[in-house]
Amino acid sequence: MSSTATARSFRAARKQSSLGLIVEGFREIWSRRRLTGYLVRADLHKHGADTLLGNVWWLLDPLLQMAVYVILVSVIFQIKKDDYPLFIFCAILPWKWFATAVNDGITSVTSRERIIKQVKFPKIVLPVSATLGGIVNFAFGLIPLFALMLLFYQPRISATILFIPLIAAVQFVFSLAISIIVAGINVFFRDIANVARHALRLWFYLSPALYEFSDVAGKGHGAFGVLLSLNPWTPLFESYRAVIYNGQQPYWGSLAVLLLGSFVLLAGATLFFKRVEPSFAKVL
Amino acid sequence: MENTLAAPQPPYAIDAVALGVRYNLRLTRQTTVRSSFRNLLKRAEGPTDFWALRDVTFRVVHGESLAVIGPNGAGKSTLLQVLAGIIQPNEGEVEVVGQVSSLLTLGAGFDQDLSGRDNIRLAGAFLGISHREMEALLPGIVEFADIGEFIDASIKTYSSGMRARLGFAIATAVDPDVLIIDEVLATGDAVFREKSKERIIRLTKAAKGIVLVTHDMNWVTEFCNRAMLLDHGHVVLEGDPAEVVRLHQERSEQSRIEREAELARKLAGAKSTQPTATG
Numbered sequence: 305m306s307s308t309a310t311a312r313s314f315r316a317a318r319k320q321s322s323l324g325l326i327v328e329g330f331r332e333i334w335s336r337r338r339l340t341g342y343l344v345r346a347d348l349h350k351h352g353a354d355t356l357l358g359n360v361w362w363l364l365d366p367l368l369q370m371a372v373y374v375i376l377v378s379v380i381f382q383i384k385k386d387d388y389p390l391f392i393f394c395a396i397l398p399w400k401w402f403a404t405a406v407n408d409g410i411t412s413v414t415s416r417e418r419i420i421k422q423v424k425f426p427k428i429v430l431p432v433s434a435t436l437g438g439i440v441n442f443a444f445g446l447i448p449l450f451a452l453m454l455l456f457y458q459p460r461i462s463a464t465i466l467f468i469p470l471i472a473a474v475q476f477v478f479s480l481a482i483s484i485i486v487a488g489i490n491v492f493f494r495d496i497a498n499v500a501r502h503a504l505r506l507w508f509y510l511s512p513a514l515y516e517f518s519d520v521a522g523k524g525h526g527a528f529g530v531l532l533s534l535n536p537w538t539p540l541f542e543s544y545r546a547v548i549y550n551g552q553q554p555y556w557g558s559l560a561v562l563l564l565g566s567f568v569l570l571a572g573a574t575l576f577f578k579r580v581e582p583s584f585a586k587v588l
Numbered sequence: 589m590e591n592t593l594a595a596p597q598p599p600y601a602i603d604a605v606a607l608g609v610r611y612n613l614r615l616t617r618q619t620t621v622r623s624s625f626r627n628l629l630k631r632a633e634g635p636t637d638f639w640a641l642r643d644v645t646f647r648v649v650h651g652e653s654l655a656v657i658g659p660n661g662a663g664k665s666t667l668l669q670v671l672a673g674i675i676q677p678n679e680g681e682v683e684v685v686g687q688v689s690s691l692l693t694l695g696a697g698f699d700q701d702l703s704g705r706d707n708i709r710l711a712g713a714f715l716g717i718s719h720r721e722m723e724a725l726l727p728g729i730v731e732f733a734d735i736g737e738f739i740d741a742s743i744k745t746y747s748s749g750m751r752a753r754l755g756f757a758i759a760t761a762v763d764p765d766v767l768i769i770d771e772v773l774a775t776g777d778a779v780f781r782e783k784s785k786e787r788i789i790r791l792t793k794a795a796k797g798i799v800l801v802t803h804d805m806n807w808v809t810e811f812c813n814r815a816m817l818l819d820h821g822h823v824v825l826e827g828d829p830a831e832v833v834r835l836h837q838e839r840s841e842q843s844r845i846e847r848e849a850e851l852a853r854k855l856a857g858a859k860s861t862q863p864t865a866t867g
Contacts, residue, residue, distance in 0.1 A: 339713035350701045419697030424673040
């Protein structure tokens, strides 16, 4: 145990260097991994126990969402794309994880208001566990995905699906950074959840989820095309689709750039969080 | 736990020098973007800062049990939060030697959906106690809390007394060097009150520093070596418990009389203007 038998002093106006704060944040995430584990478990327990069908919803939810988009795009708009249900499923699955990470991240600190006012602990574990909790959800979503492929799209099955965890790892770093930032902001501005709901929906439509990057890029969309190539979700969606739907290699280059950028963003997010953390107990 | 410090332990458990905690009223309870813009526009109006504590200096030596008393809003809870390291002081300095246990309001950190047993583990993880140590403490906590087979049921099903018992058992089981407690002595039934009294006395005797906030003046005079009266964030008097309690009671009585006089004046005023007033 780390804090035993040492003099702890809390001084006024103790300013730490930015780098020191980032290192401290990362160290806290690692040293409190058991707390994170408990929080994730508690969260999963809640999701499973509250509803009638429990964890079955984790399987049904992406399938139902897929059905909605298939009806919208294939039936109403009459856009033809081969095996569109699988095409869209490749996007729904990772996006659900991301949206959950952001939404749970927003409330992760404020919902633990009472314990924050009573126990000194590194608050950064809260958004971290919110992001990690989504992994289980994502993993469960792979079950209907594989079922779908085995039943209807056998020719598309390829060994490249083994790259899914690598793409998910990049997504995780990116989601974690966003989750930490929104968790910190929500302490001071409680209406960020309302903003996030719409921002996430817009982001989904502005990303190559329902369509392909090549459907839009270089076809006179100008600014939108540029926005699309800067969108972190472009390499993610395109890579997921490459390995699941097309049986191709992911876009390694773009993923590497995104991973690097995500780590920089994560460092910035940690710094921001550590800077505002001391005032949590007072503001909440 | 082994003490690996090379330097000798200082003779005190807590050393607080000129503590000051300031709240920014503009930041506090600022729930939406809109209200914060409104506050920005009204910048010039009203006080923006509020000192919850100011110039608070005291020491708790080993084996001492300090009671903090005072009217509501005196800054008692803020002081405990500073000692627990939850809030950083804006002024001054505080040093706390050793491991601190600070479940300030017992059982408040519980997760409603988890069982009692899982909540003990979760609380341990929040407090930063290692898994092995917590597993070793678990049977003792379960036994002390005395909630029978409910320990494996979700906390939702617990009565408030059971919750308080579990919280008290966790907070005091970790064998802290410094124990910080907020208004917990009145929880539970008479039997449990006796048990918790015993445990606190034992902890005090084991050369631990204790700071507690309570409204139970009998407890203060009977079991605390020292008392401190806070009002409006300042120390009014610190010293012998009986003396401090006497002053506190005089002051409460005084303010009660003043309040009643104020109320009587208001009532009288309302009566005299009755014909014109509508409600």
